[in-house]
Amino acid sequence: xxxxxxxxxxxxxxxxxxxxxxxxxxxxxxxxxxxxxxxxxxxxxxxxxxxxxxxxxxxxxxxxxxxxxxxxxxxxxxxxxxxxxxxxxxxxxxxxxxxxxxxxxxxxxxxxxxxxxxxxxxxxxxxxxxxxxxxxxxxxxxxxxxxxxxxxxxxxxxxxxxxxxxxxxxxxxxxxxxxxxxxxxxxxxxxxxxxxxxxxxxxxxxxxxxxxxxxxxxxxxxxxxxxxxxxxxxxxxxxxxxxxxxxxxxxxxxxxxxxxxxxxxxxxxxxxxxxxxxxxxxxxxxxxxxxxxxxxxxxxxxxxxxxxxx
Amino acid sequence: xxxxxxxxxxxxxxxxxxxxxxxxxxxxxxxxxxxxxxxxxxxxxxxxxxxxxxxxxxxxxxxxxxxxxxxxxxxxxxxxxxxxxxxxxxxxxxxxxxxxxxxxxxxxxxxxxxxxxxxxxxxxxxxxxxxxxxxxxxxxxxxxxxxxxxxxxxxxxxxxxxxxxxxxxxxxxxxxxxxxxxxxxxxxxxxxxxxxxxxxxxxxxxxxxxxxxxxxxxxxxxxxxxxxxxxxxxxxxxxxxxxxxxxxxxxxxxxxxxxxxxxxxxxxxxxxx
Numbered sequence: 249x250x251x252x253x254x255x256x257x258x259x260x261x262x263x264x265x266x267x268x269x270x271x272x273x274x275x276x277x278x279x280x281x282x283x284x285x286x287x288x289x290x291x292x293x294x295x296x297x298x299x300x301x302x303x304x305x306x307x308x309x310x311x312x313x314x315x316x317x318x319x320x321x322x323x324x325x326x327x328x329x330x331x332x333x334x335x336x337x338x339x340x341x342x343x344x345x346x347x348x349x350x351x352x353x354x355x356x357x358x359x360x361x362x363x364x365x366x367x368x369x370x371x372x373x374x375x376x377x378x379x380x381x382x383x384x385x386x387x388x389x390x391x392x393x394x395x396x397x398x399x400x401x402x403x404x405x406x407x408x409x410x411x412x413x414x415x416x417x418x419x420x421x422x423x424x425x426x427x428x429x430x431x432x433x434x435x436x437x438x439x440x441x442x443x444x445x446x447x448x449x450x451x452x453x454x455x456x457x458x459x460x461x462x463x464x465x466x467x468x469x470x471x472x473x474x475x476x477x478x479x480x481x482x483x484x485x486x487x488x489x490x491x492x493x494x495x496x497x498x499x500x501x502x503x504x505x506x507x508x509x510x511x512x513x514x515x516x517x518x519x520x521x522x523x524x525x526x527x528x529x530x531x532x533x534x535x536x537x538x539x540x541x542x543x544x545x546x547x548x549x550x551x552x553x554x555x556x557x558x
Numbered sequence: 559x560x561x562x563x564x565x566x567x568x569x570x571x572x573x574x575x576x577x578x579x580x581x582x583x584x585x586x587x588x589x590x591x592x593x594x595x596x597x598x599x600x601x602x603x604x605x606x607x608x609x610x611x612x613x614x615x616x617x618x619x620x621x622x623x624x625x626x627x628x629x630x631x632x633x634x635x636x637x638x639x640x641x642x643x644x645x646x647x648x649x650x651x652x653x654x655x656x657x658x659x660x661x662x663x664x665x666x667x668x669x670x671x672x673x674x675x676x677x678x679x680x681x682x683x684x685x686x687x688x689x690x691x692x693x694x695x696x697x698x699x700x701x702x703x704x705x706x707x708x709x710x711x712x713x714x715x716x717x718x719x720x721x722x723x724x725x726x727x728x729x730x731x732x733x734x735x736x737x738x739x740x741x742x743x744x745x746x747x748x749x750x751x752x753x754x755x756x757x758x759x760x761x762x763x764x765x766x767x768x769x770x771x772x773x774x775x776x777x778x779x780x781x782x783x784x785x786x787x788x789x790x791x792x793x794x795x796x797x798x799x800x801x802x803x804x805x806x807x808x809x810x811x812x813x814x815x816x817x818x819x820x821x822x823x824x825x826x827x828x829x830x831x
Contacts, residue, residue: 269648269652270652270654273644273645273647273652274644274648274660277641277644277645277664277704280641280700280701280704281667281704284698284700285670285675285701287682289675291678291681292674292675292677305684355569355572367569367572367573371572373576373577373580374576374577374579376809376812376813377580377806377809378781379764380762380764380781380784380785381805381806382579383785384583384784384785384787384798385580385582385583385799385802388582388798388799389582394594394595399599431579434576485669488671495764499764513673516676520677526681533671533674533675533676534674537671540669540671548662548666551662552662
């Protein structure tokens with residue numbers, strides 16, 4: 249922290265330069281963030297309080313309507329169905345992701361060198377797969393007539409899956425989207441957790457094992473408590489990532505069939521795009537941000553404390 | 559002993575689940591159409607054809623979409639590196655009032671649900687005549703990658719002992735010279751890793767590319783092209799998978815380059831594109 253300059257000792261030029269320097273260095277970041285992030289956010293808030301449809305977009309004479317858009321959105325049963333679905337989608341995905349990643353990380357800890365490299369290589373490959381490419385591949389895997397999944401299920405004796413059209417069924421599509429998101433997310437979470445687990449001193453494990461603790465006890469009394477912060481951080485990142493997952497859903501189902509896979513970001517986009525009600529779309533996305541902020545408030549507090557200690 | 563067998567089986571299952579979809583994509587891309595459309599799938603590359611890659615490459619606009627994606631992603635990354643390096647230096651090396659607030663702001667910016675800002679950014683682009691321009695996309699991608707570029711560069715910078723720089727200062731270097739001669743060479747791997755990760759994020763971005771480029775179809779980027787590929791080519795899964803493979807190639811190469819330590823370094827920073 250810079251000490252305040254006392255009037256008795258006039259600041260040397262070198263000194264003054266150092267006071268200004270950090271602010272000069274962050275100026276480009278602050279300015280561009282103000283224009284490209286804060287301004288759009290403010291603009292979104294403004295639009296959400298205006299009547300802003302296609303005519304207003306063209307003419308640019310939007311009128312303020314107070315909370316009318318929010319009232320309309322909140323009064324819509326559809327919106328609440330979408331919120332419930334988003335919460336479900338997030339909960340199912342994040343629980344699966346954290347559970348599977350923890351198991352994979354623990355597995356990596358106990359593998360020999362070659363198997364570990366093999367599994368890590370596989371995870372990195374998955375992680376490296378672009379979202380769009382992965383989404384296209386999942387469409388191909390679950391293709392009704394030529395898809396390998398249907399072939400496998402029929403071969404296993406599930407005759408009803410012959411030519412089964414997964415994407416015509418809401419629940420099936422929802423399930424595939426969960427599978428896709430989990431498949432994409434586990435590598436990052438598992439590798440991060442593994443990287444964190446490696447830092448736990450091995451003596452702790454050894455002494456626990458000598459004391460006769462089983463695998464679960466070792467995990468619940470040593471691994472998890474020591475890595476609580478890491479688990480929290482990764483859970484938060486996954487929550488954010490899953491809530492705002494848009495591309496996968498949009499490309500696979502556009503929120504359908506019916507509305508069965510419409511989550512908040514998809515809903516905001518649908519409302520804005522197909523109904524050309526940018527005002528309602530903006531209101532929905534503000535509500536989504538609000539939901540995320542509430543969910544992550546606890547995490548922000550931890551971050552703030554960490555930054556103070558640093 | 560059984561524990562070991564169990565672990566091996568589990569490892570192989572994890573590996574198979576992780577790799578199979580990608581394997582299936584690449585395999586389909588190389589399969590002759592008659593093998594793709596056979597009732598029983600073949601799981602090994604028995605007969606190989608490059609026909610589907612030919613179809614994908616010959617598709618209209620293929621090269622201009624590649625060029626667009628490269629320009630946009632590359633431009634965004636260079637811009638982000640430049641701006642982030644300054645900020646990361648200020649945060650990692652200097653003490654100043656407001657530093658903590660700034661770092662917190664960067665962390666929060668990193669978590670921005672960008673998809674929530676599609677509408678205002680579309681409106682802003684339209685109002686400023688930037689709609690349908692690659693410039694606008696470059697700026698958006700710059701902003702999306704900037705926060706995590708700052709966070710990771712700060713991490714890499716913090717790992718370089720300040721003593722080295724101070725020694726250079728004592729030897730009569732200016733702050734800029736000390737940075738250029740001492741810090742920069744040590745930072746190079748970090749810069750490379752960070753920029754490659756930023757590149758991947760921009761390379762993959764779909765939602766904004768889909769919304770901001772509407773009229774001028776020649777200005778589309780690869781992800782948008784890929785998502786529309788199926789509509790254009792109907793059920794030509796061979797060509798679709800070939801196109802996906804080509805799209806994935808640069809990212810895959812980056813991961814190969816990045817392998818090992820650098821990857822875990824980034825993971826340690828808990829950053830996600």
